[in-house]
Amino acid sequence: MYSLTDKKPFFVLAPMDDVTDTVFRQVIAGTAKPDLYFTEFVNVDRMQSPGREKVIPKLKYSDKETPIVAQLWGKTPENYYKTAKDIVAMGFDGVDINMGCPAKPITQNGCCAALINNRELAGQIIEAVRDAVGPDFPVSVKTRLGYNQVDLTWIEFLLKYKLNMLTIHGRTKAEMSKVPARWDLIGEVASLRDRISPETLIVGNGDVMSFEQGEQMSKQYGVDGIMIGRGVFHDPYVFSLHSPWGDMTKQQKIDLYTSHVKLFAKTWNNGERALHTLNKFCKVYIEGFPGAKDLREKLMGAETSDQLLEMLDEASEN
Numbered sequence: 060m061y062s063l064t065d066k067k068p069f070f071v072l073a074p075m076d077d078v079t080d081t082v083f084r085q086v087i088a089g090t091a092k093p094d095l096y097f098t099e100f101v102n103v104d105r106m107q108s109p110g111r112e113k114v115i116p117k118l119k120y121s122d123k124e125t126p127i128v129a130q131l132w133g134k135t136p137e138n139y140y141k142t143a144k145d146i147v148a149m150g151f152d153g154v155d156i157n158m159g160c161p162a163k164p165i166t167q168n169g170c171c172a173a174l175i176n177n178r179e180l181a182g183q184i185i186e187a188v189r190d191a192v193g194p195d196f197p198v199s200v201k202t203r204l205g206y207n208q209v210d211l212t213w214i215e216f217l218l219k220y221k222l223n224m225l226t227i228h229g230r231t232k233a234e235m236s237k238v239p240a241r242w243d244l245i246g247e248v249a250s251l252r253d254r255i256s257p258e259t260l261i262v263g264n265g266d267v268m269s270f271e272q273g274e275q276m277s278k279q280y281g282v283d284g285i286m287i288g289r290g291v292f293h294d295p296y297v298f299s300l301h302s303p304w305g306d307m308t309k310q311q312k313i314d315l316y317t318s319h320v321k322l323f324a325k326t327w328n329n330g331e332r333a334l335h336t337l338n339k340f341c342k343v344y345i346e347g348f349p350g351a352k353d354l355r356e357k358l359m360g361a362e363t364s365d366q367l368l369e370m371l372d373e374a375s376e377n
């Protein structure tokens with residue numbers, strides 16, 4: 060399983076739509092590498108439609124971001140089957156099924172977290188993916204603790220499928236991101252795993268903000284892996300034990316953003332991603348030094364990547 064079983068805990072960069080594209084994953088590979096990457100979630104029904112070309116950029120990756128798992132979502136088992144075949148052909152290291160996204164338009168359509176209440180379809184999807192990839196290719200699920208309430212029968216149901224990996228975001232669907240993640244319950248999931256499917260790797264997810272905290276959570280709650288999402292917004296070096304981020308100078312931060320923008324411009328040179336999608340990264344890098352707020356406002360006004368790079372150059376101290 061991605062050669063992760065020897066390392067405890069292994070660290071995983073969370074899938075974040077419109078954030079963790081190949082560009083940002085390469086930036087993180089260059090600051091402090093996690094042990095496993097996920098793509099953004101990719102809709103299987105669009106993948107098997109004329110809209111396929113629009114979704115394909117989400118599956119772009121380089122050899123710097125490996126091992127890497129492609130995350131899928133959608134409704135139709137047949138499209139999961141076909142897309143899982145595509146994923147194997149594209150050289151991914153595993154395939155993950157999103158059964159946790161709580162966004163209303165998605166759950167109203169019966170997808171992602173809605174599968175918690177539709178076990179028949181959830182089972183059919185897992186089986187379709189398994190059939191497509193064969194017995195030796197890793198299949199995993201990322202989910203939550205329940206729909207409206209905590210429901211560990213959902214977790215038991217999933218564990219019976221002997222998944223290679225199960226990621227638990229320690230909240231229910233109804234809780235969105237509004238309450239602290241329930242790590243005590245993530246610990247219970249690890250115990251259920253020991254009883255039902257000892258080979259399944261359990262990844263805990265929710266509110267981990269540092270490498271040290273991740274190690275502590277793994278020790279305390281018995282999970283194999285730790286997934287970090289929003290922690291990278293506060294520290295792009297979050298996957299290192301001794302993060303240099305707090306001591307980094309304005310110039311070092313500008314340099315990091317500059318390298319991100321250059322890679323963005325080179326990678327998405329056909330307009331696959333709008334320039335404004337960089338603004339959330341601007342907030343990550345351009346902070347923690349005098350004048351950061353004014354500089355951010357200026358940079359967010361850039362209309363082309365060349366203009367943005369020029370502004371970053373002007374703001375440089377050397």
Ligand SMILES: Cc1cc2nc3c(=O)[nH]c(=O)nc-3n(C[C@H](O)[C@H](O)[C@H](O)COP(=O)(O)O)c2cc1C
Binds near residue numbers: 075099228267289
């Ligand atoms: C902007 C954003 C986009 C997200 N997109 C996805 C996604 O595509 N697939 C997924 O499984 N989870 C997605 N998530 C949820 C995260 O993977 C993660 O489960 C959640 O943020 C909790 O972890 P954290 O506290 O470490 O951020 C997203 C979260 C954010 C903030």
